[in-house]
Amino acid sequence: MQMKFWKRKTREPVSPPLILSKKNGVPVYNFPIEVVDNLRYTITRIERNASLPLRLAIVSALREEGVTYLTQALAATVAHDMPLSVCVVDLNWWWPSTTILVGQDNPGLAGVFTGEATLEEIIVPTGLPNLALAPAGQLPIERRPVIARSQVLVQIMEQLSKEFDHLILDVPAVRATTDSVPLASLSDACCLVIRQGVTTAEDVRLALDEIDHLSILGVILNQVRLKTPRAILKLIPTD
Amino acid sequence: MLRLVVLRLLESYFRHPWLYLLPTIGMIGLASYFVLNLDKEYQAEGVLYVQNESYLASLTNVRASDVSWYLTAAQITSNEINELLRTDSFVRAIINETDLEEKMTKGESAVNETIQETRDSVWVFSTGANQVSIGASHEDPKIAYQLINALIDVYMRWQVNGEQAENETANSFFVDVIDLYNSELAAAREDMVQYVETHPQPLRGDRPETEQMEIVRLQAAVDLAASRVASALDKEENTRLAMAQIESDTRQRYILIDAPQIPIQPEVSLKRIALQAGAFVGVGVFLTLAAICGAAILDRSFRFPIDAKNRLELPVLSTLPDTAPYYRWYQFRKRRAARAQEKEPPQPNLIESEIVPAGTAVGSTGA
Numbered sequence: 001m002q003m004k005f006w007k008r009k010t011r012e013p014v015s016p017p018l019i020l021s022k023k024n025g026v027p028v029y030n031f032p033i034e035v036v037d038n039l040r041y042t043i044t045r046i047e048r049n050a051s052l053p054l055r056l057a058i059v060s061a062l063r064e065e066g067v068t069y070l071t072q073a074l075a076a077t078v079a080h081d082m083p084l085s086v087c088v089v090d091l092n093w094w095w096p097s098t099t100i101l102v103g104q105d106n107p108g109l110a111g112v113f114t115g116e117a118t119l120e121e122i123i124v125p126t127g128l129p130n131l132a133l134a135p136a137g138q139l140p141i142e143r144r145p146v147i148a149r150s151q152v153l154v155q156i157m158e159q160l161s162k163e164f165d166h167l168i169l170d171v172p173a174v175r176a177t178t179d180s181v182p183l184a185s186l187s188d189a190c191c192l193v194i195r196q197g198v199t200t201a202e203d204v205r206l207a208l209d210e211i212d213h214l215s216i217l218g219v220i221l222n223q224v225r226l227k228t229p230r231a232i233l234k235l236i237p238t239d
Numbered sequence: 240m241l242r243l244v245v246l247r248l249l250e251s252y253f254r255h256p257w258l259y260l261l262p263t264i265g266m267i268g269l270a271s272y273f274v275l276n277l278d279k280e281y282q283a284e285g286v287l288y289v290q291n292e293s294y295l296a297s298l299t300n301v302r303a304s305d306v307s308w309y310l311t312a313a314q315i316t317s318n319e320i321n322e323l324l325r326t327d328s329f330v331r332a333i334i335n336e337t338d339l340e341e342k343m344t345k346g347e348s349a350v351n352e353t354i355q356e357t358r359d360s361v362w363v364f365s366t367g368a369n370q371v372s373i374g375a376s377h378e379d380p381k382i383a384y385q386l387i388n389a390l391i392d393v394y395m396r397w398q399v400n401g402e403q404a405e406n407e408t409a410n411s412f413f414v415d416v417i418d419l420y421n422s423e424l425a426a427a428r429e430d431m432v433q434y435v436e437t438h439p440q441p442l443r444g445d446r447p448e449t450e451q452m453e454i455v456r457l458q459a460a461v462d463l464a465a466s467r468v469a470s471a472l473d474k475e476e477n478t479r480l481a482m483a484q485i486e487s488d489t490r491q492r493y494i495l496i497d498a499p500q501i502p503i504q505p506e507v508s509l510k511r512i513a514l515q516a517g518a519f520v521g522v523g524v525f526l527t528l529a530a531i532c533g534a535a536i537l538d539r540s541f542r543f544p545i546d547a548k549n550r551l552e553l554p555v556l557s558t559l560p561d562t563a564p565y566y567r568w569y570q571f572r573k574r575r576a577a578r579a580q581e582k583e584p585p586q587p588n589l590i591e592s593e594i595v596p597a598g599t600a601v602g603s604t605g606a
Contacts, residue, residue, distance in 0.1 A: 032565045042557040070559070191556060194547065200539040201550050208551065218554040219547045225561040226542075227253035228246070236246055239544035239555060 020076045020101075021127030028101055031073045039070075039077040042191075046217055052078070053217075054161060057169040057187035061207035063176050065195040066222045068097045071170040079131035084165040087123070089134045089157070091183045092172045093144050096136035101126060108137020112156060113147055119159060134160065136170075148179035157186050174207040181210050189215040196224040243545050244535075250542050251535035259527050259534075266523025270516040277512065279505035281380035285387045286497035287371045289316045313365035316493075320363045320371075320394055329393065330354050333361075336389035338382055361386055362510070370496070380502045387499040399489050406482045413475035420471050424464035431457040 018036045020029040046052055058071045068090075075088045090097055093110065102108070102124050111117040124133040139147060147153055160167055169187050172180045184190055190211065194204055208216070226233065252259055289312040310318070323329040334340055334357055342353040360383070366372045375386035434457055438450050445451070541547050544555040 030569075032560075032562050034560045034565075035562060038557040038559050045554070045556050066559075192553070194541050196558075196561075197538075197540045197542060199541065201541065202539065204541070204551060208553075216553060218556040219551060220556050221541060221544060221547060221558040223561040223563075224558045226250065228249045229253070232249060236242055236249075237545075238246060239548070239558075 018073075018076055018080055019127075020072070020131075022101060023125045023127060025127060027127075029072065029076070031076060035073055036077050039074050040081065042074070042220060043078060043081070052166060053188035053215075054165070055157065055167045055169060055187040055189075056217075057171045057184045057190035057214075058193060058220075059171045059180065059184050059190050059207070059211065060173050060193040060195075061175050061199055061203040062195075063095065063173045065173070065193050065199060067173070067193050068092070068170050070193055070220065070222060071168050072097075075131055075168045076128065078166060078168075079128045083130070085130045085132075085163070086166045086168060087132045087134055087160055087164040088168050088170060089160060090136040090170045091148075091186075092170050093136050093139040093147075094172045094177055096138070097170065101133055102135040106135055106137070108135035109156065110137030110139035113139065113143070113150075113152060119156060132164070144177075145179050148182045154186065174210050175203055184211055184214060187214070189217050191217050192219050193222050194219055195222050198223075240549070243543070243549055246543050246545065247535045247538070248531060251538065252531045254534075259530050262526035262530065263520070263523035266519045266526070270519030273515050273519065274507075274512050277507050277515065278378065279507055280376040280378055281383045281502040281504075282374060282376045282506050282508065283380070283383040283387050283499045283502050284372060284374040284497070285391065285495060285499035286366070287316070287373060287391060288494040288496045289313050289369050289371055290492050290494075311365065311368040313367060313369050313371045316371050317363045317365040320373075320390070323394065323397065324358055324361060324363070327354055329397070330357050332393045332396075333357060333386065333389040336392060337385040338379070357386065361390055363390075373499075375499075376506075376508050380505075384499055384501045391493075391495065395489055395493055398493070399486050402485045402489075403482060406478045406485065410475060410478040410482065413471050413478060417468060417471045417475060420464060420468040424461065424468050427457070427461040427464045431461055 015033045015037075017030040017032050019027045020031070021027040043052060056074075058067050058074065060067045071088055075086045078084065079086045090108070096108070106122055106124065107114075107116045108122055111122060112119055119134075122134060122137070124135065125131075126133065157167065167187075169183070171184045171187075171190075174180045174184070192204070192208070226238075291312045331343075331354065334343060334353060339353055339357060343350050360377050361373070361375045363371060363373050373387055373390060375383045375390070377383040377386065431454075434453060438446070438453075440446065446454070541550070544558055547553060547555050
């Protein structure tokens with residue numbers, strides 16, 4: 001028998017990623033367990049101080065900070081962990097999230113405004129029975145400021161609030177368009193997403209100045225990649 | 240706040256560690272190049288033994304004791320020589336006794352260069368309580384040898400001259416005073432003689448009391464002038480003796496134990512190597528630190544949760560890790576599965592390969 005001089009370290013079992021699938025069971029998204037765990041921590045922190053807001057807006061100062069990804073991951077985590085119905089409301093007509101969860105023929109919220117479809121028709125169910133998606137659709141650029149400040153949108157939000165326990169709003173970047181402030185105002189509270197190493201303090205401060213009338217639960221630092229070795233970070237805590 | 244500064248500096252460095260180390264590495268390379276190409280020089284060394292007080296001085300008290308209780312005699316001497324080396328006149332005196340003197344006739348700049356060169360070529364330090372090591376390096380072994388000898392000679396001469404000057408001053412003072420005192424003594428004696436001649440002794444009986452008193456007064460004046468002359472003569476003799484003793488005393492106090500030799504093999508001065516290498520490495524480290532600090536200052540983004548806490552005064556709900564590496568790994572697995580599927584007959588239930596990573600969707604939306 002050959003003698004083994006070393007024993008390979010067995011890896012600890014890792015929790016599987018959270019998979020978001022279509023209603024027919026075809027998996028579409030998978031969120032790594034590190035992200036899901038951190039979002040669970042976020043939810044716990046929010047609930048420690050107060051309950052999770054009925055309408056929670058995820059906002060950022062600039063584009064490409066990961067708001068859409070974070071919105072979907074947060075909604076999936078809440079729906080997966082809690083017996084609550086959750087709906088992701090995409091209010092970003094500027095850069096709508098064209099995911100494969102939404103069919104090409106779905107006119108989205110834009111279709112509801114034009115009377116092309118009803119609210120019930122545009123809601124997209126997912127593999128998680130208590131999670132749904134309200135896509136943004138294609139809204140003409142000149143109508144966006146009007147719709148963002150319209151009572152129709154307020155009524156739609158109220159209608160959605162009746163149907164779901166929680167609405168998670170995907171709002172465009174505050175510094176990218178002036179319409180994001182009235183859109184974010186549709187929520188009860190908001191979380192500010194900051195992309196680590198990219199968004200500057202000045203941009204974030206300006207964005208916070210614009211939404212200072214809203215209840216800001218806190219900051220989510222996204223896409224964190226620290227280069228300092230862990231051994232050093234253990235000696236100097238980062239929070 | 241300090242923690243945040245330290246964290247930001249560390250992160251700034253570890254983002255591009257090799258880039259930041261580049262100036263230091265470059266400067267180390269340059270230092271190595273310069274050190275390897277340093278001109279080899281000839282070094283000559285000598286050791287001087289310094290006594291606190293010579294036997295002659297202890298007997299004659301010719302020199303006031305200037306021994307410090309916290310500095311050794313060697314330290315005092317080395318400090319004194321190093322201070323003197325900063326003066327041009329001292330260095331010029333050294334140069335006068337060497338072959339470097341020829342350079343001193345080639346104009347102002349050549350003079351300054353030669354003085355500086357001489358100053359840099361010579362070093363003095365104490366190696367014990369009583370030993371002073373004196374060294375010199377030069378491209379010409381003869382000059383290196385001459386420099387040490389000249390330094391020792393000029394220093395000893397400076398010592399002798401310094402103390403001689405005081406004695407010479409005292410001596411000339413006393414010589415002047417003695418002449419004055421002698422004339423005063425002569426005048427007092429003359430007064431006495433004249434008085435005695437004009438007032439001779441009476442044939443019978445004693446002198447009148449007034450004469451006696453006058454004679455006593457004149458005698459006292461003569462005695463006083465004589466004592467002053469004697470005292471001045473005594474002091475003048477002492478100064479002359481001291482002048483004679485000082486050179487001997489100085490020779491006794493400074494004894495050359497190891498006489499310098501004309502060096503045979505050239506060497507590279509360790510001091511020069513250390514200075515050259517140290518300067519280069521110092522500049523490199525400075526550039527590295529400046530780059531790290533500059534990058535940390537210019538980086539206005541958020542790097543740590545403590546950043547957001549400090550700058551925005553908002554709670555940090557969570558820090559989500561960058562999932563790009565995860566999705567890269569995921570894509571790799573997917574491609575590998577696809578390749579395997581091409582080779583093998585299709586399997587009906589390969590669900591995982593159909594999963595679309597969320598990162599791809601995020602990138603496509605640009606939100």
